[in-house]
Amino acid sequence: MTPILEVEDLVKHFPVQTGIVVKRTIGHVRAVDGVSFDLHEGETLGVVGESGCGKSTLAQVLMRLEPPTAGTVRFHGEDVFAKRGKALQALRRQIQIVLQDPYTSLNPRMTVGDIVGEPFEIHPEVAPKGERRRKVRELLDVVGLNPEHIHRYPHQFSGGQRQRIGIARALALRPEVIICDEPVSALDVSIQAQVMNLLGDLQREFGLSYVFIAHDLSVVRHLSDRVAVMYLGKIVEIGTEEEIYGRPSHPYTQALLSAVPVPDPALRAGRARIRLSGDVPSPVDPPSGCRFRTRCWKATEICEDEVPDLVVRGAGHHPSACHHAEEQHLLPSS
Amino acid sequence: MLEKATGASPLLEVDGLHVEFRTRDGVAHVLNGVDYHVEAGETLAVLGESGSGKSVTANTVMGILQSPPGHVTGGAVRYRGEELLTATPERRRELRGEHIAMIFQDALSALNPVFTVGFQIGEQLRTRRGMSRRDAERRAVELLDLVGIPGARQRVRNHPHQFSGGMRQRVMIAMSLALDPDVLIADEPTTALDVTVQAQIMDLLAEIQAERHMALILITHDLGVVAEVADRIAVMYAGRIVENADVHSLYANPCHPYTRSLLESIPRVDTKGSALRAIRGLPPSLTRIPPGCPFHPRCPMAADVCSDVVPPLETLPGGRSSACLFAEELVGR
Amino acid sequence: MSDPSSLGTAGPAAEARRDPAAPAGGGAERPRSLASDAWHDLRRRPLFLVSVTLIAFLLVLAAFPQLFTSADPNAGDLSRSRQPPSAEAWFGYDLLGRDVYARTIYGTRVSIVVGVLATSFTVLLGGSLGILAGFYGGWVDGLLSRIADVFFGLPFVLGAIVVLATFREEVGASAVGITTLVVLTMSMLSWPVSMRIMRSAAIAARDQDYVRAARALGASPMRVIRQHMLPNCLAPVLVYATIALGAFIGVEATLSFLSVGLRDPVVSWGVMISEARDYLRVAPFLLLFPAAFLAVTVLAFVMLGDAVREAFDPKGR
Numbered sequence: 001m002t003p004i005l006e007v008e009d010l011v012k013h014f015p016v017q018t019g020i021v022v023k024r025t026i027g028h029v030r031a032v033d034g035v036s037f038d039l040h041e042g043e044t045l046g047v048v049g050e051s052g053c054g055k056s057t058l059a060q061v062l063m064r065l066e067p068p069t070a071g072t073v074r075f076h077g078e079d080v081f082a083k084r085g086k087a088l089q090a091l092r093r094q095i096q097i098v099l100q101d102p103y104t105s106l107n108p109r110m111t112v113g114d115i116v117g118e119p120f121e122i123h124p125e126v127a128p129k130g131e132r133r134r135k136v137r138e139l140l141d142v143v144g145l146n147p148e149h150i151h152r153y154p155h156q157f158s159g160g161q162r163q164r165i166g167i168a169r170a171l172a173l174r175p176e177v178i179i180c181d182e183p184v185s186a187l188d189v190s191i192q193a194q195v196m197n198l199l200g201d202l203q204r205e206f207g208l209s210y211v212f213i214a215h216d217l218s219v220v221r222h223l224s225d226r227v228a229v230m231y232l233g234k235i236v237e238i239g240t241e242e243e244i245y246g247r248p249s250h251p252y253t254q255a256l257l258s259a260v261p262v263p264d265p266a267l268r269a270g271r272a273r274i275r276l277s278g279d280v281p282s283p284v285d286p287p288s289g290c291r292f293r294t295r296c297w298k299a300t301e302i303c304e305d306e307v308p309d310l311v312v313r314g315a316g317h318h319p320s321a322c323h324h325a326e327e328q329h330l331l332p333s334s
Numbered sequence: 335m336l337e338k339a340t341g342a343s344p345l346l347e348v349d350g351l352h353v354e355f356r357t358r359d360g361v362a363h364v365l366n367g368v369d370y371h372v373e374a375g376e377t378l379a380v381l382g383e384s385g386s387g388k389s390v391t392a393n394t395v396m397g398i399l400q401s402p403p404g405h406v407t408g409g410a411v412r413y414r415g416e417e418l419l420t421a422t423p424e425r426r427r428e429l430r431g432e433h434i435a436m437i438f439q440d441a442l443s444a445l446n447p448v449f450t451v452g453f454q455i456g457e458q459l460r461t462r463r464g465m466s467r468r469d470a471e472r473r474a475v476e477l478l479d480l481v482g483i484p485g486a487r488q489r490v491r492n493h494p495h496q497f498s499g500g501m502r503q504r505v506m507i508a509m510s511l512a513l514d515p516d517v518l519i520a521d522e523p524t525t526a527l528d529v530t531v532q533a534q535i536m537d538l539l540a541e542i543q544a545e546r547h548m549a550l551i552l553i554t555h556d557l558g559v560v561a562e563v564a565d566r567i568a569v570m571y572a573g574r575i576v577e578n579a580d581v582h583s584l585y586a587n588p589c590h591p592y593t594r595s596l597l598e599s600i601p602r603v604d605t606k607g608s609a610l611r612a613i614r615g616l617p618p619s620l621t622r623i624p625p626g627c628p629f630h631p632r633c634p635m636a637a638d639v640c641s642d643v644v645p646p647l648e649t650l651p652g653g654r655s656s657a658c659l660f661a662e663e664l665v666g667r
Numbered sequence: 668m669s670d671p672s673s674l675g676t677a678g679p680a681a682e683a684r685r686d687p688a689a690p691a692g693g694g695a696e697r698p699r700s701l702a703s704d705a706w707h708d709l710r711r712r713p714l715f716l717v718s719v720t721l722i723a724f725l726l727v728l729a730a731f732p733q734l735f736t737s738a739d740p741n742a743g744d745l746s747r748s749r750q751p752p753s754a755e756a757w758f759g760y761d762l763l764g765r766d767v768y769a770r771t772i773y774g775t776r777v778s779i780v781v782g783v784l785a786t787s788f789t790v791l792l793g794g795s796l797g798i799l800a801g802f803y804g805g806w807v808d809g810l811l812s813r814i815a816d817v818f819f820g821l822p823f824v825l826g827a828i829v830v831l832a833t834f835r836e837e838v839g840a841s842a843v844g845i846t847t848l849v850v851l852t853m854s855m856l857s858w859p860v861s862m863r864i865m866r867s868a869a870i871a872a873r874d875q876d877y878v879r880a881a882r883a884l885g886a887s888p889m890r891v892i893r894q895h896m897l898p899n900c901l902a903p904v905l906v907y908a909t910i911a912l913g914a915f916i917g918v919e920a921t922l923s924f925l926s927v928g929l930r931d932p933v934v935s936w937g938v939m940i941s942e943a944r945d946y947l948r949v950a951p952f953l954l955l956f957p958a959a960f961l962a963v964t965v966l967a968f969v970m971l972g973d974a975v976r977e978a979f980d981p982k983g984r
Contacts, residue, residue, distance in 0.1 A: 050528035051499075063883050092885035105876040109898040118894075119884050158616050169880065188383040189555050193599035193612035200609065215528065218558070222601035222610065241606060259533035260603045261558025265581045267604075268562060275537065276530050278484075279498045331604040 002077055003038035004209050005062075005095075005177055010035045010071035012054075012061050016284060027284045031057040033233035034071075036310070039177065044203065044210040046224030046241070048217055048256070052280050053230040055213045059181040062211065063097050064088070075177075093123055096170040100182035102162035106154040112165055113150035116140065119172035126173055139168040144198060160191035164198065171202065179211045184219060196223060217260045221245055229253045232283055232291040235310055239318025249316050249325040251296050257330045267332040274330075290323065298324045343415040344371035345549050346395070346434065346517050351409035353390055353573075355620075356402060362620035364390050366573040366628075367409070369647065374516065377543065377550040379560040379581075382570035385617050388553045391570075392519050394419075396436050397426040413517075431458055435515035439522040441502035445494040451478070451505045452490035458512045477508040481538060500531035507538065517549045524559065536563055557600055561585060569593050572618050572628035575647055579654035589656040589664045591633045627658070635660055705978040715974035721967040729776040738769035740934050749950045758956045762942060770934050771956050777935040778964065781850055782916035788854035789915075790908050793861030798900060800862070801869020802892055812866070815859040824921070826856050831927040842933045849928050853915055864907050868900035875899075906976040913968030920961050936961045 013028040032054040039045050049055050060066040062073060064080065073080040075091065083091050099105040106115055113136050120132045127135050137147035143164040154162055163183060170178055180199065184192040200223060202208060214220050220227060221241055228238040229252065237250040248254050251274075258274040276295045281287055290308050293299040302323050310321040317327075353365035365387045372378040382388040393399045395411050397418070411418040413429060421429075438444045446454060455477055456470030465473065471490060478486035481504040483497075494502055503523060510518060520539065524532035540563060543550045554560060560567055560581070567584050569577040569592065577590040588594040598611040615632040618624055624631055630640035639659060647657045650665055658664070709715045728735060738756075743763035752759040758767035800811040830852045838844040872878060878895050886894075922928025923937025930938060936957040943953035 050530060060879075065879055065882055089885045092883070097880065097883045099876045099880060101876055105880055107877040107881075107895050107899070110894075118881065118886070122884050122886050122890070160616070166880070169884075173884075188617070189557070190383060190596060190599060190613040190617070193601075193610040194614070196601070197609055197612050217529065218601040218603040221603055221606055245603065245606075255530055257603065259530045261533075261536075261556065261562045262604050263557040263561045263585065263597065263600060263602060264604075265561045265564075265585050273533075273537075275534060279501065280528075 001041070004041045004076060005039035005211070006072075006074040006077075007038070007062070008036050008072045008074075010058070010061060010073065011069045012057050012066060013069045029283050030233050030286060031283060032061060033286070035230070035233070035235055037228055037235065037238060039209055039211060041176075041209055042203075042207055043225040044212050044223050046220035046227040047211060047213045047230060048215065048220050048227060049230035050215060050256075050280065052232065052283060054233040054283070055215075055230050056181055058230075059097065059179050059211070059213055062179055063095065064091075089123065093126065093173040094175050095177045095179065096173065096175040097179045097181060098163075098166050098170045098183045101186050102159045102166065103186070105166050106162055108154055111151050111153055112140070112145075112157070115154070115165060116168045116172060119169060123173060135172070139172055140165075142171070142202070143168045144194075158191075159187050160194055163187060163195050167195075167198065167202070171206070174206070175208070177209045177211070179213070181213050182215070183212075185214065185216065192219070199223060217245075217256060229256070232281065232286050234291065234321065236292065236322070237318070237320045238310065243318045245331060246329065247317070247327040248330060249313070249318070249320040249327045250292075250322045251298055251324075252292050254328055254330055262332065264332075270332055272330055290321070292322075298322075300324070343412060345374050345414060346551075347371035347412045348391060348395060349410045349412065351391060351394060351411065352407045353387075353394060353399070353404055354407050355404050357621065360621040363623055364404070364573050364620055365394070365409075366623070368570070368573070368575055370568040370575060370578065372517065372549045372551055374549050375543070375547045376565045377540075377552060377563055379552045379554060379564035379567045380570060381554060381557070381560055381567055383555050383617060385572070385620060386570040387573040388570050389521055392436065392521050392551070392553055396430060396434060396519065397423075398430075398436075431510075431515065432462065432513045433515055434517045434519065435510035435513070436519040436521065437503075437506045437510050437523050439525050441499070441506045442494060444506055445502065445509075447494055450491050450493055451497075451509075455490075455505075455509045455512055458509070462513060473512070474508070477511060478505070480511070480542075481505070481508045482534075483508075499527055500534060503527065503531075503535050504538065507535075507542070511542065511546075514546070515548070517551065518543070519551045519553065521553045522555070523552075525554070525556070532559070539563070557597065558603075572623055573620065574628065574657060576629065576657045577655070578647065579652075579656075583652060583654055587665065589650060589654065589661045590658045591635050591660075591664070592629050594664065595632075595634065705975075708978045709974060712974050712978070714970050715978075718967045718970035718974065721963065722971065725775055725779065725964055725967070728772055729779045732769075732772045732776060735772050736766070736769040738766040740765060740770040740773040741932060742766075749946065749953070751950065752952055759950070759952050761939070761953055762946065767939070767953065767956055770939055771936070771960055774934045774936045774939060774957060775960065775964075777846070777929065777933055778916050778919060778937070778961070781846060781853075781919045781929070781935065782912050782968075784850045785853040785857070785915040785919070786908050786912045788850065789857045789911065790861050790904060792854060793858035793863075794865045794904055796858070797862040797865025798869045798892060798896060801866045801900075802873060802888065802896060804870075804873075808866075811862070815862050818856065819859040821856060823856050823918075824925075827852050827918075827922055828925065828927050830855075831922065835927075840932070845929055845933055849919060849922060853918060853922075857911070857915075861904060861907055861911075864903050865900055868903050869896055872896040872899045902979040906972055906979065908972075909975055910969055910972035913965040913972070916968070917961065917965045 010032055011034055012032040013030050015025040016027040016029060017025050035058060037045065047055050047058065061068050068081060075094065080091060116139050117132055117136045120127045120135065137150060140147045140150065145161060145164055184195050187195060196219065203210060212220060212223055224241050226240050227244040228235045229244065229250065231252050237244060237248065237253045244253060245257065248257055255274045255276050258272050278295050281294055287294050289305050290303040293303040308321045308323050310319045312319050313325045316325055348368055348370050351365050351368040355362040355364050368387065368391050370378060370380065380388045390399065394406060406419060413433060418426060452471050452474045455474040459465040459470040459473055460467065475486045475490050478490055483489055483501060483504055497505060524535050527535065536559060539550060542548065552564065564581045566580050568575050569590065571592050577593050584593065588597055595613045599613055601610060613632050618628055626641040626643055627645050630636040633640065643659065645657045645659045647655045648661060649655045650661060743765040745764045747760040747764040748762055750760045756766050756768060758771060761767050796811050800808040831848065834848055838848050873896065878891060881891050881895050919928055919935060920937030920940060923935055924941045926941060928937060929935050939957040940954055946953055
């Protein structure tokens with residue numbers, strides 16, 4: 001079956017400019033530098049990485065909020081970047097986004113009803129005018145908010161509730177794919193679970209496919225079927241949740257997993273501690289060959305010369321972009 | 335109340351602290367009787383979400399509470415038995431940095447962008463220890479080295495914005511150690527950092543603490559970090575301590591419904607569980623704290639009595655305590 | 668894929684998901700927009716109340732001068748020239764024997780109208796260009812900003828004098844003509860300020876997540892500007908406008924004083940002050956009364972602007 005979303009060698013570079021009257025480009029921030037993956041219907045693909053890895057830029061480009069520098073994205077086999085006018089509007093109905101910050105993702109001057117109803121204003125063919133109010137109330141109910149609060153303003157809601165409003169808005173047009181860009185990162189711990197459960201429930205009820213972007217590996221594991229690990233604009237490893245968390249083969253993934261704190265003091269002594277040295281290199285001037293080599297304990301000459309492709313290697317089962325990929329069990333109980 | 339068997343007072347203790355904030359919407363009861371203490375060489379984690387009062391307590395201890403709008407309305411803070419809240423501002427300033435130091439979540443705003451890090455670290459040494467400029471700079475280089483900043487001798491001349499997030503945090507740690515404090519309060523030191531950097535910083539703190547036999551008060555909301563580094567934990571909710579226990583007991587057998595629910599609601603990286611058991615509802619608004627137990631509107635075990643009585647922090651067997659009327663039952667489970 | 672409309676409010680799943688807690692913050696059952704929040708805040712501020720009362724009074728003066736005086740501001744009797752204030756003419760008579768009190772009252776209308784018109788044009792012109800520059804960025808922004816810079820570089824008083832002196836004859840003695848010329852001149856030389864204010868507010872708004880979300884939904888640029896950016900950019904412009912109003916009234920007075928602005932047959936405080944210039948020592952009351960009115964009016968608007976700015980300050984929200 002064709003994947004619902006196919007991303008092929010997606011590239012996004014931002015020019016770095018100087019000059020006052022006439023601007024010269026002196027370099028590029030290579031935010032996304034050749035990313036490829038598939039999203040299947042009904043699944044959740046988690047995208048993890050630390051700051052600067054390009055995952056948020058990836059979200060922007062997938063949503064066509066930023067134009068790509070190169071590469072293709074296909075939705076149901078059709079080229080997303082080639083769409084214009086009506087076809088583009090139709091696409092907008094199918095792919096939506098939930099943003100990170102509940103305090104800036106809602107227009108403070110609009111009522112909740114207007115915010116959740118705006119998709120219907122922009123796409124009037126989805127619902128006739130008379131029905132819109134009812135649909136908005138239903139959406140509020142579906143995300144666990146009181147439909148009576150339709151006339152309230154965002155500042156009268158808590159962070160978790162605002163995030164629910166953002167989810168209701170994304171759901172309004174009944175999209176097939178929702179890109180979740182760090183949807184729970186800005187929420188309190190006790191509220192995160194509520195919103196995560198909501199996302200899981202909605203996926204099951206509406207058959208949604210998610211691209212779930214986050215930096216918190218525990219959160220990603222909970223919701224994802226497959227996971228892609230990003231570093232400096234590239235995917236370094238991709239596989240099922242069980243493969244990535246249970247048998248990671250890329251050194252960066254391994255370092256990430258050994259760094260994530262586990263809420264169980266009994267496991268303190270037994271954990272493998274891989275500690276990376278140095279800082280993340282600048283995305284304007286990434287290292288040659290394998291970008292991770294400057295912090296990698298396995299780096300050899302080949303790592304400097306040859307860019308490792310994201311392919312299944314050796315005895316492995318899932319693609320990994322490392323010349324010395326080797327599966328390892330790192331987490332205590334998996 | 336919190337004195338050890340030998341009669342000596344704890345290194346740092348907070349006793350029944352009450353703090354109010356006058357806001358536009360009324361009086362916010364930010365702290366409603368906070369008790370905790372820490373000894374030399376141990377790590378106390380103060381665990382709570384936003385609004386729990388964990389940062390306000392730390393700011394009050396350090397004497398940097400914004401006042402107005404904050405006012406201490408009761409309780410005491412003692413360092414080696416000495417009352418701090420009634421001490422003179424000079425004495426408090428003396429203790430700050432020299433005996434009790436603090437590091438914050440956002441190093442970029444805690445450090446002055448206009449001066450070099452060497453100058454800022456050296457400033458305390460020059461003013462408090464009377465060191466010469468050259469000696470202060472030399473010591474600053476040593477400190478930067480200690481916290482793992484490569485090329486310390488050159489980097490001592492850099493400004494804060496020239497460091498990455500993790501490095502800036504290390505600079506802040508170096509600054510806090512300049513006067514060899516006995517107690518270090520770390521307020522969400524790694525929340526804004528990537529997980530790999532977080533691990534490095536937590537390792538560094540542990541190393542420094544062990545070396546200097548320093549007391550560390552770690553303020554955080556991250557149950558994972560706490561499990562990895564803490565000796566004892568004080569769980570805060572709505573300006574109160576709701577549970578106090580050593581780390582192993584707390585995780586193996588939480589004795590307060592809030593702690594229990596929190597542990598059940600977090601996703602874990604080492605297992606893929608089924609649906610998380612979310613805590614329903616929202617943390618209370620501090621201007622309108624519910625009567626009785628502040629957690630009762632959200633508590634899965636709430637009974638009628640919970641809205642009438644404010645549960646006191648009761649001691650339980652094993653040197654732990656819990657502010658729940660049904661704590662005894664939970665101990666057994 | 669099921670339709671969300673088919674899921675009713677019943678059912679355990681919906682119950683489990685429902686978030687029963689009351690909203691944070693206000694807690695009032697009545698919805699409170701930021702504007703109404705600001706209004707409630709303003710109502711309590713003495714600065715606001717005083718300035719609004721004053722301005723309301725001035726507006727009544729401007730709209731219904733007949734209520735306050737029955738004399739004709741332009742009717743002069745030379746035999747009464749420069750008579751000081753008395754029981755029958757509270758402010759005395761000016762050089763041409765005209766009732767100063769009547770002139771001051773009628774002058775209110777002109778001064779305020781000129782101020783309001785000048786502010787409106789400035790805000791409309793500068794605001795539109797600013798929001799376009801902020802939204803589109805790129806070469807549009809570059810072009811508009813450079814044009815604004817050119818106008819910004821012109822010194823106001825000098826520029827005004829030049830323009831007004833040049834077109835003096837064309838306009839002749841028509842009251843409407845003179846007033847229009849002065850209003851347009853003031854707007855032409857002041858719009859860059861409101862443009863910049865709007866532009867920076869627009870740039871800040873453009874990067875907000877909710878604008879991004881609207882674009883992700885497929886909103887047209889017009890919709891994004893109208894619905895999302897404009898309402899959130901109005902506050903700083905509004906604050907500027909209230910203060911500018913006061914300033915423009917003062918500016919008009921200045922230009923009239925310099926004999927390039929309004930003149931006969933138009934009556935404004937600036938005109939009166941200009942006419943009183945040569946008689947300061949002999950008949951100070953000719954200057955005093957219009958100057959006092961002018962000062963109080965400008966002050967009232969500035970106070971209003973201050974109060975509005977504080978009420979709209981997001982840090983207080």
